[in-house]
Amino acid sequence: MKTTSHMVEKEIDDRAVLVSLVTQKQKRNEAIAEYSLQELVKLAETAGVQVLETMTQNKETKDSKWFIGKGKVDELKAMLEELGGNTAIFDQELSGAQVRNLEAALDVKIIDRTQLILDIFAQRAKTREGIIQVELAQLSYLLPRLSGQGKNLSRLGGGIGTRGPGESKLETDRRHIRGRIDELKAQLEEVVRHRTLHRERRKKTGVFQVALVGYTNAGKSTLLKQLTQADVYIENQLFATLDPTSRTMELPSGKEIVLTDTVGFIQNLPHDLVASFRATLEEANEADLILHVVDSSTDMRNEQMRVVGEVLQELGAHQKEQLTIFNKIDACSQEEREMLTAEGEFLKISAFDQEDLERLRIAIQEKLMGESKEFRIPADKGDVISLMYRIGEVLETDVDGEDMVFKVRVNKDDYVKVAYQLVAYDQQAKQGQQEDSEGEIY
Known part of the structure; x- marks a missing residue:
């Protein structure tokens, strides 16, 4: 099965209506629900989708058949026809049956949040390791949903939700997919073995490792570039970089360390993705120091910090030595800057201020070298x-x-x-x- 189908040029642009269901449980924190929908808009735009409209429904619980209520399905159908939409993107994860029912009722492509994130990762993956991990995550997600992927899998013209593993293969042979998953896991184990050898060599040389972690678009890649003059891709979009990048950085004492930029985290990061990218995220686990980079300019920074903390805990890296970096303070008012606080040690910086960068280098040195x-x-x-x-x-x-x-x-x-x-x-x-x-x- 080939992983190059995401390179196929799209024949039809994706024009989507975005849908979010706010249940009674989620309604207790409407700000997070609203932020999640705004984030879905950014994710869709990052995937190259034209966002036509957003739709929200407040409902006691999700509908087992339609996910949203039947009346809302009719309203969504009318909106798609009026606006000329060909895709509906849901902010939550859908079951195979729900996808199948919605496709039959709406006659458009149905995508959920998980599939959208996987699609962006398929676009961003450049290294062999990244491509393997994306395909593994996609197949693990699609396997239990094959019966509900009718329209998605029959559309071979590319577009969101159809990049990566190869649609016709998924339609015809479950056993082939399971075999491919086993094959990918074996390849990934080999990659992990090589990565482990590199880590051991670095440890023998006594070189310190520092990992940049944080929510997507917090400015980790910018910080890596400013601290090391690394030639890395930087763009104001979600998941601008996917594959980990390591560069050498010199501390004020003259001692050199290795600074690694890891993949950004996001709310409701798919579990299949966390599992598949464990080898990449292990950089945080093996680091001597974790720099948790926070976008201080967003009102949702506390929620983003909570999400990062949960993923680090899932990886077993939450007890590592950490330093919180409140980035982008140049985009904050004086009052907002004063409100920035975190457990443990933290710094407030702008990645474009040389004095701030020097303070960060000194802080890293003190954390690593001690008193x-x-x-x-x-x-x-x-x-x-x-x-x-x-x-x-x-x-x-x-x-x-x-x-x-x-x-x-x-x-x-x-x-x-x-x-x-x-x-x-x-x-x-x-x-x-x-x-x-x-x-x-x-």
């Missing part, structure tokens, strides 16, 4: 003195009698391994110094 410590080591202990240069950055050295005095900004992990040894020599040297001092008094 400075002073050690007194006997001058004849060459092996112990060499440890000083391995556990971090030597800031100052001085000679005091028969001892060497070191001021070192220590690497926390490396220091833990040898702390007992250094503390013992430090105490021994200080004890000797005290005895010499007492001898002079008498």
Whole structure:
């Protein structure tokens, strides 16, 4: 099965009406429901869809047959005919039966939020790893819904919801799809194996890894470019970059680290996608420090931070050392800036302000290298003195009698391994110094 069908040029532009169902449970937080619909508009535009109109229904619970009420289906049909729409995009995930029923009633292509996000990922994937992960997520999503994909799978002219795995194959053979999923998982395991080897090599060299994570369009790629002069694609749209990009960054001390930009998170990120992109998102899990980049200019920043926190928890990376970066403060008023706060340490910056970037570099250095410590080591202990240069950055050295005095900004992990040894020599040297001092008094 080929993954190149998303490159097929669209014969008919997608003209869509966007539909959102707000249930009694969701109505308790109407702001989030409204934001989700606004986000769906951006997702549709990112996928190249012409958005004609949006429609919202408040209903106690979703309809098992139509998802929305039957009366709303008739209203949607009339709206599509009046506006010349050929697609209906729903803000929530639909079952195969609901898709089939809606297609029969509306005679247009039916797409849900998950399928729309998968389609954008299919457009954005450029590396072999990204393409494998997108196809795996698409097939995992489509397999239980094959019976409800009639019109979607028969339209071979391209367009949203039909890019990626190859429609005619999906229609004809479930077993072939399961076989393809197994094949893709095997390929992905090989990719993961190579990625793990690269990580291990990086760890052996002692290079720190820092991962940029955050909601999509928070400015992670811009920050990567500004900090490392990386040649990365930057656009004011959702999921502008998909494949992880790693670049070398120099700290104020001169020490080099690896900074990695990861895929952006989003509300209701499809579980199939999280599972398929686990290898990519593992960059956050393996990092020595996570920089959580937040778009401080949006009113929904707290909700976005919550979503990122949930995904990090799902990945098992929520207990990693973190630094929250409130980005885009140049787009905030003074009052809005003062309201920005987060658990733990945080910085408020603009990615285009050089002073802010320097403050960020210093903060990263302090997080990675830790606080400075002073050690007194006997001058004849060459092996112990060499440890000083391995556990971090030597800031100052001085000679005091028969001892060497070191001021070192220590690497926390490396220091833990040898702390007992250094503390013992430090105490021994200080004890000797005290005895010499007492001898002079008498």
